[in-house]
Amino acid sequence: MHLAFISLFLYFERRIMIKTVKRTYRFRIYPNPSQKELIEKTLGCCCQVYNDFLSMCIESHEADKNYSIKKYDLIKLLPEYKETFPYLKEVDSIALQQTVIHLYDAYVNFFRHNAEFPKFKKKKNDYGYTTMNIKNSIRFVADDIQIPKVGRVKVKAHRHLPESFKFTMVSVSRSGKYYYVSLLGEEEYFDYGEYIKESLDPNNSIGLDFSLKHLFVDSNGNHLDMPTYYQDSLTKLAKEQRKLSHMKKNSSHYQKQLLRVKNLHEHIANQRKDFLHKASRKLANTYDYVFVENLDLKEMSERRDKLKLGISIFDLGYGTFLNYLKYKLEWLNKKLVKVDKFFPSSQLCSCCNYRKSSLTLNQRSWTCPICGFKHDRDYNAAINIKKEGIRMILNPSN
Ligand SMILES: [Zn+2]
Incomplete structure (x- = not known):
């Protein structure tokens, strides 16, 4: 009863603190x-x-x-x-x-x-x-x-x-x-001001694991994909670009086609931005903390070329997504927390903490030899990222 009264008080206090x-x-x-x-x-x-x-x-x-x-x-x-x-x-x-x-x-x-x-x-x-x-x-x-x-x-x-x-x-x-x-x-926008520490709950959080197949897999076992209308636009762009490559340069047909390709590029960029804005807004509204791996996107992109993984994380817009997510959380005085890039999120068993050091990049699932749990690689990693994030918040010195 007493607690409920306090949170009601905080709620009204917060409502007053509207900033522009x-x-x-x-x-x-x-x-x-x-x-x-x-x-x-x-x-x-x-x-x-x-x-x-x-x-x-x-x-x-x-x-x-x-x-x-x-x-x-x-x-x-x-x-x-x-x-x-x-x-x-x-x-x-x-x-x-x-x-x-x-x-x-x-x-x-x-x-x-x-x-x-x-x-x-x-x-x-x-x-x-x-x-x-x-x-x-x-x-x-x-x-x-x-x-x-x-x-x-x-x-x-x-x-x-x-x-x-x-x-x-x-x-x-x-x-x-x-x-x-x-x-x-x-x-x-609402400013939560001095109530940041009291109001942020580390357990009201989510871990995201960047995935090559999806935009990300989260610690609730859901994944997010770029929408099909976006994929359709990419297919259309490839088709129009192919047409362009067969045209005589600087002819009037070529100029018209070039404009069509340019417009399509802009359309796709807008579709991507719109989708990433909505997806990041949803997470920012729902959670106090979002935990992600501290990926070096540039290094990953280079590694991708070496490993011939064939799909660019930039194409998927993961970097843009993280930027949007960061400032949307900050507007609400919430936090995006990056866990160390050397944290072995994929190798740890999220049930018993056994570490399978021999896990290779191609292994999409594995069974823990200690507790016997069968893991989906990305889902397991997302849970570990969340656990590590909560640990960092509660014990920042370790
Ligand atoms: Zn285990």
Whole structure:
């Protein structure tokens, strides 16, 4: 009864500790030809403003070395400047203002922090412009996103924004042939603060054994595989790449096919990320500790080539998965713990601790000669990783 009361108290205390974290969400957008033209025009205008204002800063500094430019003096020059180049009035005025502010920051940083002197921008390069979300001027409408001046642009929202996410700045950018919109803002998360030690339970944990066949096998005997739709995409990519290799280089068919292959690559990368995000989120929400082996992925990849294991751990995204898992756990003040890479997780019997040193890499299962338990190699290893992880938490000195 008393314990229940304490945990209820802790629960409410925790609820109060909501912190905010800065986040950026980036989505690909599909502007139509006239929208594309306007975006390009805005990028061009911002480039011009940046370069001309940078020249002005340099000139005024050369004229009077003691004069330091003020941000609002620079911004105040904009209306007059626009009169000289009336076409500037056709693009998002906030974007031009933000360009001046960026330039001012870069220029001042040079003097204050010995940062690099701002470079003149080139129109050809990939870059973006920033505008502001004022009174919901930027918002999602069905499958589109409303952008000031540009209007409703088709957007590929591959993930839902968290309800607590609020954004003020939005940047529209071009990278190669693709256009993107990035929403910069803040979202809330629960901070468990000073209750970390009391609230983390080593027994509410899971061990993961990296497996060549699956993404991982866990200490509950479950395994996770990359989804079949991902495998299907890989098959499709191989097919399209084969087609490409038979085409005459630089012909129009070749260019079209090249674009198709590039798009498919990006699609696959997004599918993989999406899957790994969901899988890591699930573990982070469920467990206080996740125990894994401290694998040297680079070394393993080299060893894979030698052993001709034929499948890359990078293809399976295990490294990315661990990164996602680590920061998702950290957000909840939980922990990813790596056990020593020399810990013999596969060789130990998880029932009686007998060590079978003669176990080879190809042996997928083995029977313990002492207790007679028949082990699946990966499942047994995952249990040992969990046991070792709990031991490390409870006896950190040993
Ligand atoms: Zn045994």
